[in-house]
Amino acid sequence: MIVVVGVNHETAPVAVREALAFPKHELGQALERVRKDAGLGEAMILSTCNRVEVYGRSEKPAVRSVAEFLARYHGRPPQEIEKHLYCLEGETAVRHAFRVAASLDSMVLGESQILGQVRGAYEAAERAGSLGSVLNGLRARSIAAAKRARSETAIGRNAVSVSHVAVELANKIFGQLHGRCVLLVGAGKMSELAARQMVRRGARASVLGGRTFDKAEELAASLGGRAAPFEALRAELARADVVISGTGAPGVVVLREDVEAAQEARHGRPLFLIDIAVPRDIAEDAGRVKGVFLYDIDDLQKVATANLRERKKESTAAEAIVEHEVREFLEWRRSLEIVPLVVELRRRADEIRRAEIDKARHRLGPLTPEQESALEAATSAIVNKLLHAPTVRLKELAGHGQADHVGLVRRLFDL
Amino acid sequence: MGSRAYLLITLVFYAAGALHALLHALLRRSALTTVSLIATLLGFAFHTAALSQRWTEAGHFPAVGLRDGACFLGWAIVLVFLLVHVTTRVEAASLFAYPFVFGLVFVANLTPDTGRADPVLRSLYLPVHLLLAVFGYGALFAAFSMGVLYLFQERELLTRSPRRFYYLIPSLERSDTIGGRSVLGGFGFLTLAIVTGFLWNHSLHGRYWTGDPKEWTALVAWGIYVGILVARWRWGWGGRRAAWLAIAGFAVVVFTFGWATLVPAVAVAAR
Numbered sequence: 001m002i003v004v005v006g007v008n009h010e011t012a013p014v015a016v017r018e019a020l021a022f023p024k025h026e027l028g029q030a031l032e033r034v035r036k037d038a039g040l041g042e043a044m045i046l047s048t049c050n051r052v053e054v055y056g057r058s059e060k061p062a063v064r065s066v067a068e069f070l071a072r073y074h075g076r077p078p079q080e081i082e083k084h085l086y087c088l089e090g091e092t093a094v095r096h097a098f099r100v101a102a103s104l105d106s107m108v109l110g111e112s113q114i115l116g117q118v119r120g121a122y123e124a125a126e127r128a129g130s131l132g133s134v135l136n137g138l139r140a141r142s143i144a145a146a147k148r149a150r151s152e153t154a155i156g157r158n159a160v161s162v163s164h165v166a167v168e169l170a171n172k173i174f175g176q177l178h179g180r181c182v183l184l185v186g187a188g189k190m191s192e193l194a195a196r197q198m199v200r201r202g203a204r205a206s207v208l209g210g211r212t213f214d215k216a217e218e219l220a221a222s223l224g225g226r227a228a229p230f231e232a233l234r235a236e237l238a239r240a241d242v243v244i245s246g247t248g249a250p251g252v253v254v255l256r257e258d259v260e261a262a263q264e265a266r267h268g269r270p271l272f273l274i275d276i277a278v279p280r281d282i283a284e285d286a287g288r289v290k291g292v293f294l295y296d297i298d299d300l301q302k303v304a305t306a307n308l309r310e311r312k313k314e315s316t317a318a319e320a321i322v323e324h325e326v327r328e329f330l331e332w333r334r335s336l337e338i339v340p341l342v343v344e345l346r347r348r349a350d351e352i353r354r355a356e357i358d359k360a361r362h363r364l365g366p367l368t369p370e371q372e373s374a375l376e377a378a379t380s381a382i383v384n385k386l387l388h389a390p391t392v393r394l395k396e397l398a399g400h401g402q403a404d405h406v407g408l409v410r411r412l413f414d415l
Numbered sequence: 416m417g418s419r420a421y422l423l424i425t426l427v428f429y430a431a432g433a434l435h436a437l438l439h440a441l442l443r444r445s446a447l448t449t450v451s452l453i454a455t456l457l458g459f460a461f462h463t464a465a466l467s468q469r470w471t472e473a474g475h476f477p478a479v480g481l482r483d484g485a486c487f488l489g490w491a492i493v494l495v496f497l498l499v500h501v502t503t504r505v506e507a508a509s510l511f512a513y514p515f516v517f518g519l520v521f522v523a524n525l526t527p528d529t530g531r532a533d534p535v536l537r538s539l540y541l542p543v544h545l546l547l548a549v550f551g552y553g554a555l556f557a558a559f560s561m562g563v564l565y566l567f568q569e570r571e572l573l574t575r576s577p578r579r580f581y582y583l584i585p586s587l588e589r590s591d592t593i594g595g596r597s598v599l600g601g602f603g604f605l606t607l608a609i610v611t612g613f614l615w616n617h618s619l620h621g622r623y624w625t626g627d628p629k630e631w632t633a634l635v636a637w638g639i640y641v642g643i644l645v646a647r648w649r650w651g652w653g654g655r656r657a658a659w660l661a662i663a664g665f666a667v668v669v670f671t672f673g674w675a676t677l678v679p680a681v682a683v684a685a686r
Contacts, residue, residue: 158582172572172581175588267651270587287573291654299575306576 002138004093005066005085006046006053009107012084020074020081022047028128030073035130037072038065042132044125044139046100048117050107055097057134063087094329097138098322102146103156110155110311110318115146137332145325149318157314158307162300163194166274169303170198170242173270173293178202183240185233185254186210186247187219190276194244199223208236210247237262242272245281252283259286266291276300331400338398341406342391344415349383418472419524421465422486426520428458429493433513440510440583451509452500455493462490462520476542482526489519491549492556499557503593505585511560540615547608548633552668554601555636558643559665561594562658569655591653594661598647602640609633632672639664 007017022030022045035043040056047053054066067085071078088096099105101118122139125131131139150156159168167177174180182198184191184207199205205225209216213229220227228236237243237258247253254273259282263271273294275282280296287294295303357379361367367375390409397405409415432454439448466486469477477483496512499505564584571581584590612633613623624630643660646652652660 154582169572172568172586173588175586175592268654268656270654293572295575302576310582 001058001062001090002093002097002134003040003056003058003062003066004053004088004096005056005063005070006051007081007084007086008051008053008105011086012081016081016084017049017052019076020052020070021049022052024124027124031125031128031130033073034066034069037069038062040066040130042125042135043130044121044135046118046121048114051100051105053100055093055135055138057132061089063089091326091330094138094333095323095326098142098145098326098329099319101142102149102318102322104149104315104318104322108160109308109315110150110157110160112150112156115143115150118146119143134333138329141325141329141332145322148325149321152321153314153317155311155314155318158310160304160308160311162276162297162304163190163197165300165303165307166194166244166276166295167197167201169274169293169295169300170272173272174241176201177242179204180241181206181239182225182242182244183208183236184216184219184223185243185245185281186249186277187212187215188246188248188276191244191246191274192219192223194274194276195223198242199225203242206236206240208233210249234258234261237271238265240271241269242274243282244274244276246276247281248277249281250279253281254283254286256283256286256289259283259289259292263289263291274300334398334400335395338394338406341409341415342394345390345409345413346387348413348415349387353379353383418465418469418477421461421468422520422524425458425461425465426517426524428454428461429513429517429520432458433517436509436513451513455497459490459493459497462486462493466490475537476545478541478545480526480528482523482528485519485526486523487545488549489516489523491546491553492516492519495550495553495557499593503589505589505593507564507584508557508560510583511556538615538618540611540618544608544611544615547604547611551601551605551608552636554597554604555640555661555665555668557597558594558601558661561590561597562661562665565590565594565658566655566662587654591657594657595647595653598640598643598661602637602644605633605637605640609637628672632668635671636664636668639667 007020009017012020027045027047030045031043034040034045034054034056038056038058039060040058040062042057044055045053046055052070054070056062056066064087067082067087068078070076070085071081086096096105101115103110103112103114106114122131122135125135159165170177170180177198178201180198180203182195182203182205184195184205187207187209195203195205205220205223207216207220207223207225207227208230209227210230213227217227233254237254238261240262243254245254259271259273268291271292273282273286273292275294275296278297282294282296284294286292357375360375394405394409432451435448435454436451439451466477469483469486473483478487492512493516496508496516499508565587568581568584568587568590571584572587585593612630616625617623643657643664646660647657
C-alpha cells in the first residue's frame, strides 16, 4: 500500500514546516531511518518550503510509525506536530501524490517549480536506494500526468507574480526581448528582479543612477549593461524599449514631456513604462502619449490576479486529467497484486502435472524420446488451457478493483 | 460522386472545425486545436475534389458565377490560411479564416449552378490569373486581419486589465511583422495578377485595358499596396499607423469592388 504522511502550507504554519524540513544532505540517512523505523519497503521524502512529505510503500499499516518518525527525527513531541499532519493511505495517497506533482496542491496554483522538486526528491531517493517498483511507478505516472496537465490545460500559462507579469507584458508588446533595451531608473530590488529576467531573455540593460551612482554602476555591471547619469534621461528614454522605474524619490521623476520627447525621437514605436515605485515615479498622463504603455504596481498586480483567476478556471480541466491518470495507475497497481496469485496457481498446477507424469512413467516402463515429449506436450496443454481463462479473468477483475476474488481463488485451489 | 456531394462533405468538415475552434477559443483560450486542424485538412481535401470534379463538369475552370466563385474563393482562403499557419503559427488567424470560409462554402452549397459555358472561360489564363489575384487580395486581407489584431491587442494593453482576447492575440511586434510581410508578398502577387490579366485581355480583345470594374479595383488595390510599402519602408511607419493603413486599404478595395460591380449592374437593371 502507498502511504503519504506530511504537512503543507495549508495545514501547518511556516514555523512547523521549517522544523520538519529535511536538508538535502540529510536525505540519504533520513530515508534509511524512516525505512527502518516505520518498516517501509520503499520511501521518498519531498521537502520544499511549502511542504514536507514522506512517501512510502509498506505491507502493513504504517502511517502512525511514519508520523512518529517525523517527530522523533526532528526532536519534537509527537502531539505537537500531530494536528498539522495529514496521513493518507491507498487511493487518497496516490491521488495526493499526483495532485502535488501537477501543482494542483501548490500555494500558487500551477507554479512550475514543484515538478522539478518532485523529480529531485525521487532522484535523491533513487540514489539512496530506497525506490522500488511501486514508487518508481508512481514517479513515472505522476510526472507524466503533471506534464499532460500542464500542456493540455492553461494551468501553468500566464504569469501570476508581479515581476513575471512585467516580463510577459513586455513579450506581448515586443514579441521577444532579444536585443531590446531595458532602462532601469533607480536600483531597487524589485526592478532588478524584473530586469534580470528580461536580460536572461536577451535584453540589454542600462541603469540610470542619481546621487548614488556607485550603486547604479554596480547593478549595471551585474546585469552586463552600462550605467548613465540621471541627466541623460531623455536620451536614454529614446533608446529604451522597456523602462522599469523604482526610485525612492518622493515625487515624479519622469515627466510627460520627457516621454513625449522620447516618443518623437522613436517614430512612435512602442515604449513600455513600468512604474513599480510607491509613491509613483512616472507622471500618470505619460501613459496617454501615443505608443506608450504605462503600468504601475497596481496594474501589474491586477493582471497577476486576473491570470490567477484564469488558472483557477483551468484547474477543473487539470483535475480531470489527473483523476483519469490516477484511475489508470490504480488499475495498473491492482493488476499487479494478482501476479503472485497467478504465479502460485501455475506452480501448483505444474506440481500436480509432474507428479502425475512420474506416476504414469512408473506404470508404463521405459518410454521412447518421442513418447516422452508427447506426454509432456499433452499434459502441458491441458494445464495451460484450463488455467488460461481464470488467469485472464483474474487480471480483469483486479483491474476493476474487485480484488476480493483473490481469497476465493485461494480457497478453491487450496493455495 | 458529383461536385455537389463533395462540397456538402466539405461544408460538414469545415463546420466541425470551425465549431471546435470557436468553442475552444471561448473556453480554453486556444483558438486552434489538432481536431479543428484535421477537420480543416479533410475538408480541404474534399474541397479540392469538389473543385476538380466541377472543373470536369463545367468544362472550364470553375470560378465564374456565385456558386463557383464562392467555392473557389473559400478554397483559396483555406489554402492561404494553411500557409499562414505553417509559416507563422498565429492561432488567432483561425478566428478570421474559419467563419469566412464557412460562409462562402455555405453560400456555394445553397446556390444553383449557372448554366453559362462561355468558350472564353476555357483559357488557361483563368486559373493562373485567378490564383495570383486571390493570393494578391488574400494577402491584403491577411494584412487587414493583422491590423485588427494589432489594434485589439494595443487596446487590451492600454486598458491594463486583460480579458479573453489578451491571451489569444499575438504580440504587437508579431502582428506588425506579419502584416508587413503580407503586404510585401501581396504586392508581388497582385502585380503578377495584373500582368496576366492584361495579357489575357490582349489575347481576347487585342487591348490591354478594357475598363472592366475589376481592372479598376486591381489598380486601386495596387496603388494602396505601393502606398503602404512606401510608408513602411520609406517613412518608417510601423505599428498602429501601419495597422490603420492596412485596414483602410482593405476597406477601400472592398468599397471599390462593390461600387464597380454594383453600380453598372444597377445601371443595367434601370435601363
